[in-house]
Amino acid sequence: MLLREVGYARPGSLGEAIELLRSDDGARALAGGQTLINVMKARAGSPDGLVDLSRIEELKGIELGGDGILEIGAMATYTEIMESGEARARPILGAVCAQIADVQVRNRGTIGGNVCTNDPTNHLPPLLAALDAQFVIAGAGGTRTVSAEEFFLGVYMTAVQTGELLTTIRVPAGRADGFSAVTLGAEGTCIVSAAASLNGGLRIALGCVDAVPVVLHPASADADAVRAAVAGANLDPPSDVHASSEYRTHLAQVVAVRAVNQASENRS
Amino acid sequence: MEAGTFSKEQTVTVTVNGTTYEREVEARKLLIHFIRDDLDLTGSHIGCDTGNCGACSVIVDGTLTKSCMMLAVQADGSSVETVEGLAEGDELNKLQQSFKDHHALQCGYCTPGMLMSATALLRENPHPSEDEIKKGLQGNICRCTGYWNIFDAVKAASE
Numbered sequence: 001m002l003l004r005e006v007g008y009a010r011p012g013s014l015g016e017a018i019e020l021l022r023s024d025d026g027a028r029a030l031a032g033g034q035t036l037i038n039v040m041k042a043r044a045g046s047p048d049g050l051v052d053l054s055r056i057e058e059l060k061g062i063e064l065g066g067d068g069i070l071e072i073g074a075m076a077t078y079t080e081i082m083e084s085g086e087a088r089a090r091p092i093l094g095a096v097c098a099q100i101a102d103v104q105v106r107n108r109g110t111i112g113g114n115v116c117t118n119d120p121t122n123h124l125p126p127l128l129a130a131l132d133a134q135f136v137i138a139g140a141g142g143t144r145t146v147s148a149e150e151f152f153l154g155v156y157m158t159a160v161q162t163g164e165l166l167t168t169i170r171v172p173a174g175r176a177d178g179f180s181a182v183t184l185g186a187e188g189t190c191i192v193s194a195a196a197s198l199n200g201g202l203r204i205a206l207g208c209v210d211a212v213p214v215v216l217h218p219a220s221a222d223a224d225a226v227r228a229a230v231a232g233a234n235l236d237p238p239s240d241v242h243a244s245s246e247y248r249t250h251l252a253q254v255v256a257v258r259a260v261n262q263a264s265e266n267r268s
Numbered sequence: 269m270e271a272g273t274f275s276k277e278q279t280v281t282v283t284v285n286g287t288t289y290e291r292e293v294e295a296r297k298l299l300i301h302f303i304r305d306d307l308d309l310t311g312s313h314i315g316c317d318t319g320n321c322g323a324c325s326v327i328v329d330g331t332l333t334k335s336c337m338m339l340a341v342q343a344d345g346s347s348v349e350t351v352e353g354l355a356e357g358d359e360l361n362k363l364q365q366s367f368k369d370h371h372a373l374q375c376g377y378c379t380p381g382m383l384m385s386a387t388a389l390l391r392e393n394p395h396p397s398e399d400e401i402k403k404g405l406q407g408n409i410c411r412c413t414g415y416w417n418i419f420d421a422v423k424a425a426s427e
Binding site for chain 1: 272273274275276278294295296297298301317318319322325331332333334336337338339341342344385388389403404406407408
């Protein structure tokens, strides 16, 4: 397919990339391109300029700090996270990345692209919300770090403003996590998803039921308590060809219980 | 291209199946069009053009990639393998021969992508389990065979 005419730049440093993004309101960051290129084909978006992030070393790599915090570069691909020894400090990350789409998409799609797109059906926004991840955003004035609640602002909207870039995602080490989703096909798009973590208090984050992940703190990991917490959230998810609003609301309870059960199993 | 500016066209240097090509390309050109139209390597197919079918799969710097989901300019400096690079001279390689022996194609449209996905799989995992074969081919759609003969061909090639 022939895309609309577009400019392209491939900066070698974070500073240059931010400068390019600031120089043109119509410029967009190009990470793995597994969403953006399709968006451009469909003319759902047509940036004037693409800033290819693939050659910026500051955005790459997965490191485990002495403080037990994983530092994941925004340009880390799903495959890199699945294969990274360091990322095993939080095994759910690789386990969920292995459920995204297919080999080709996992080879090029990135964690930064997944969260910055903030499509409500994406796997990683609810997962990172449940894991209480921190997001490091760089701009002309330096860097700032925000929580998941501050990062995910709306459908396709995040705290990353024009002229800024997500550089790193920080996730504490831990094992007691779970993820469950009802998908289109074996590893397709999520219809409803839930991530749960028992690392320091129970946190659940639901995907596909609102514009941003819905974070809940049930009183206990008991199935009735989890269902009550989901019911108490008064969800009003959209209806579409895949599921009605009522069915999504029902599924949210089902996948939340499954995710919490998996987290409990992984704790022991 | 200067690092600090946007350009709508640039020179790219890409090595495809061992031959290095230098071409002027528009930034908007997808890698699959560069391979098929600029280099005249028409073995890689365009099926859905939405990143779902995998018929355009090629290996870029050792990594299986859908070439309709990547711009040609992103491949600048890369080494690309396409289905044309699989045969050993005039001889089909083991995997290709196995596809032939197991009748793993009917219309043949998906075959170049299937072969590249299976190549990438067997390179990383020479003796995959049945589940690993299925997972390795998950990004490639075939509307003729029902997949079983393709699966058998990959399994036989791994033995």
